[in-house]
Amino acid sequence: MAISTSIWIWIAALLTLSIYSFLYKDNPFYKFSEKILVGISIGYTVSIYFHNTIIAKVWNPLVHDHNFLVIVPLILGLLMFSRLFKGKAYLSRIPIAFVVGTGCGMSIPSSFENLFKQVQGTMPQVFTIGNIIILIGVLSTLIYFFFSVEHKGIIGKVTRVGITFIMIGFGAAFGATIMARISLFIGRIQFLLGDWLGIIS
Amino acid sequence: MKKMLITLFLFLITMSVVFAETDNTLIPVIADSSDLIIDEFNYCGIESIEVKDAPNDDGTALLIRWEKIKDVEEFDGTYSLYRINVETGKERRIKELITNETEYTDQGLYRNIAYKYYIVAVNNDFQISTVRVYTEEITTTPNWFKKDKIILLLMIIVYILMIVLLVHTVRKGKKLFLRRLAGIDALDEAVGRATEMGKPILYIPGISTMSDIATIASLNILGPVAKKVAEYESRIIVPNRDPIVMTVAKEIVKEAFTEAGKPDAYDDNDVFFLTDSQFGYAAAVNGIMVREKPATNLLLGMFYAESLLLAEMGNTIGAIQIAGTDAVTQLPFFITSCDYTLIGEELYAASAYLSNEPVLMGSIKAQDYMKAIIICFMILFLTVFLTNGIINLFTDADIGFFDGIMNVIRFVFNT
Numbered sequence: 001m002a003i004s005t006s007i008w009i010w011i012a013a014l015l016t017l018s019i020y021s022f023l024y025k026d027n028p029f030y031k032f033s034e035k036i037l038v039g040i041s042i043g044y045t046v047s048i049y050f051h052n053t054i055i056a057k058v059w060n061p062l063v064h065d066h067n068f069l070v071i072v073p074l075i076l077g078l079l080m081f082s083r084l085f086k087g088k089a090y091l092s093r094i095p096i097a098f099v100v101g102t103g104c105g106m107s108i109p110s111s112f113e114n115l116f117k118q119v120q121g122t123m124p125q126v127f128t129i130g131n132i133i134i135l136i137g138v139l140s141t142l143i144y145f146f147f148s149v150e151h152k153g154i155i156g157k158v159t160r161v162g163i164t165f166i167m168i169g170f171g172a173a174f175g176a177t178i179m180a181r182i183s184l185f186i187g188r189i190q191f192l193l194g195d196w197l198g199i200i201s
Numbered sequence: 202m203k204k205m206l207i208t209l210f211l212f213l214i215t216m217s218v219v220f221a222e223t224d225n226t227l228i229p230v231i232a233d234s235s236d237l238i239i240d241e242f243n244y245c246g247i248e249s250i251e252v253k254d255a256p257n258d259d260g261t262a263l264l265i266r267w268e269k270i271k272d273v274e275e276f277d278g279t280y281s282l283y284r285i286n287v288e289t290g291k292e293r294r295i296k297e298l299i300t301n302e303t304e305y306t307d308q309g310l311y312r313n314i315a316y317k318y319y320i321v322a323v324n325n326d327f328q329i330s331t332v333r334v335y336t337e338e339i340t341t342t343p344n345w346f347k348k349d350k351i352i353l354l355l356m357i358i359v360y361i362l363m364i365v366l367l368v369h370t371v372r373k374g375k376k377l378f379l380r381r382l383a384g385i386d387a388l389d390e391a392v393g394r395a396t397e398m399g400k401p402i403l404y405i406p407g408i409s410t411m412s413d414i415a416t417i418a419s420l421n422i423l424g425p426v427a428k429k430v431a432e433y434e435s436r437i438i439v440p441n442r443d444p445i446v447m448t449v450a451k452e453i454v455k456e457a458f459t460e461a462g463k464p465d466a467y468d469d470n471d472v473f474f475l476t477d478s479q480f481g482y483a484a485a486v487n488g489i490m491v492r493e494k495p496a497t498n499l500l501l502g503m504f505y506a507e508s509l510l511l512a513e514m515g516n517t518i519g520a521i522q523i524a525g526t527d528a529v530t531q532l533p534f535f536i537t538s539c540d541y542t543l544i545g546e547e548l549y550a551a552s553a554y555l556s557n558e559p560v561l562m563g564s565i566k567a568q569d570y571m572k573a574i575i576i577c578f579m580i581l582f583l584t585v586f587l588t589n590g591i592i593n594l595f596t597d598a599d600i601g602f603f604d605g606i607m608n609v610i611r612f613v614f615n616t
Contacts, residue, residue, distance in 0.1 A: 019484070022487070026488070026491040026492070030488075031488065033484075034484045034485060034487075034488050037476075037478065037480070037481045037484050037485075038475060038476045038478070038481045038482075038484070038485050040481075041476045041477060041478030041481040042476050042477065042478075042481075044478075045476070045477040045478070080444075080445075080448070083448060092448060093452075095445075096411065096445060096448060096449055099410075099411050099412060099445060100411050100412070100417065102412065103410070103411060103412020103413070104412070104414070104417070106412070107412070107414060108357065109353070109357065111414075112353055112356060112357055112360075113350075113353060115575075116353060116356075116614045116615070119575055119578075119579070119614040120611060120614040120615060122579070123579075123582055123586075123607070123610065123611050123614070124586070127586065127589070127590030127593065127594075131586075132586075132587070132590075135579070135582070135583050135586065136583070138579065139576065139579050139580065139583060142572055142575065142576055142579070143576060145545065145546045145547070145572065146569055146572055146573070146576070147379045147380050147546075147550050147565065147569055148378060148379065148380070148566065148569045148573075149380065150380050151380070166544065169529075170532055170533040170536060171533070173529065173530050173532075173533050174533035174534070174537070177530060177533070177534075181509075
C-alpha cells in the first residue's frame, strides 16, 4: 500500500493529528481544528434544520398542501425571535413553556412505565442465588436513594451495601465503555497508518 | 402518613384483584376432520386454530392461537403461518413457527379490513402439506383504553395527589426533611474558592434538550448557583448546546443577578450557544477550560460520550469539579474524575434543596413516599420469596399461598 494521494484523506489525517496535539498542550493547530469543527457543525445543523424543518414541515404543508394548522407551531417558533426586541423578550417564554410542559407531560407515563418494568423485572420466578442477589441489590440501592432519612444505624448499613452494588455496576460500565473508546482509537490509528500512510493494509 | 401508606397498600391489592384480567373465551374453529389425515406428505398436526382481536391496542393487531394434535407421532418439520387479506385475496407467509409455539400476535394490520389465517406444515424436504387449517374472518378493533395499564394510571393519580398534598403542606410553612448531600455542601466552598482565586465558574448544563428532566433539574440548580456567584461578585460562564436551553439559562442567570441586587454585573455574553454537534461542543468547552482556567467546573445535567472528555480536562486544569447526571453509563467517569458526584436522583434532590421551591420539595418528598411504597412491596416479596424457596429446598411441600402473594405483587407492577 502506498501513501494516499487523496486531498480529503490528507485533510482528515492532518485534522486528526491537530486534535491529538492537544494531548501535549493547547496550540494553534488545535485551536484551528476546534474552530473548524464548531463552525462546520453549526453550518451543517442550520442547513439540516432549514431543509428538514422549514421546508419539509412548514413551507411544503403550507404552500403545497394548504395545511394551515402548521401556522400554530410556526408562530410559536417565531416567538423565539422576540428575544431580539428588548420590550417583547417575555414572549419567548410562551414557546419555552410549551416545550417544557409537553416534555414533562409526555415523560410522566413513560417514566412510570419504565419504573414498573424495572420493579417487575426484579421479581424473579426461580429461587436461585443470583436472583436473591439481584433482589437484595435493588432493595439496598433503592434505600440509598431515599432522602427522607439520614444514613445512620441500620439504614446506614443497608445503604453501604447499596453503594457497594452501585460501584460494582459502575465499574462494569466503566470497563465496557473504555473498551468501546479503545476500539474508536484503534479505528483512528488504522485510518492514519492504513488509509493515509499506507503502512498497514 | 403510616395510615395513608396502609390504605394505599390495601387499595392497590383490592384494585389488583378487581382488575385481574380474565382470559377472553376464544371461539375455536375446529378443522374439518377430513383435513386431519396424517400421511407422509399430507401432515398438518394442527387440531384447531383461532383468531381474536388483540386486546388493549390501537386496532392494528390480531392474536392467533392454535393447538396441536396430541396423539400423533412427533413431527420434526416446521409450521408456517399464512395471512389472507379477504378483500384482495392476497396470501402472505408471515411467520415460520417453531414447533413448540402456540400463539402469535400479528401486528401492523389495517383497520376495517378482514383477515383470515391458516397454518401449513413443512417437512424437512421443504414439502408443504396440502392440509390447511383455517380461522374464521376477522377485522381488527381499536380500543379506547389500555385496560392493562389501569394500575399504572392509579399509581400516577396517587403520586400526583401526594405531590399536591405535600406542596400544600410546604406552602403552609411546614419544613420537610431532606438529608444533606455532600455535593450540595461543597457548592458554597466551590463558589467561594473561585472568588478567592479571581477565576470564573464554568457551568455546563449538559447537552440534552429542555424536555429532559435532568436538564430541568440542572437549570433549577443554576439559579441558586448564579445568585451565589452574583453575591460574591464572581463570574459564571454557561456554554450551551441547545438554543432553547440557552434561552432559559440566560433568563435564569439574569434573574439570579437581579435577585442578588447586582443586575449590572450580569454579562449576557457569558451565557452562550456553542454548537449543536456533540463532539464539537466537547472540543469547544475543553478549549474554554484551557483558556479561561475556571476554578470550579459544575457539570450538571444530561451527558453522553463527551462526559469523560469534559471531566478529564477539568481535572487536568486543577479545577474543583462537581458533577451530577442521571445517565447511568456516564456516572463512572464523573466519579473517577470529579471531586463530588450527584448520582442519579440526587441531582433532582439537589435542585429541590437549593431552590427551596415548594413544588420541587413536595415532588421530591412524594418521590420518596413512592419509593417507600415500592420498598415495602419488595421487602414483602423478598420475605415470601426466601421463605418459599427455603421451604421448597428442604421439603416437597407446594405452598400455593406464597405463590399467590408473589403473583399479586407482580400483578401490581404489571405494565
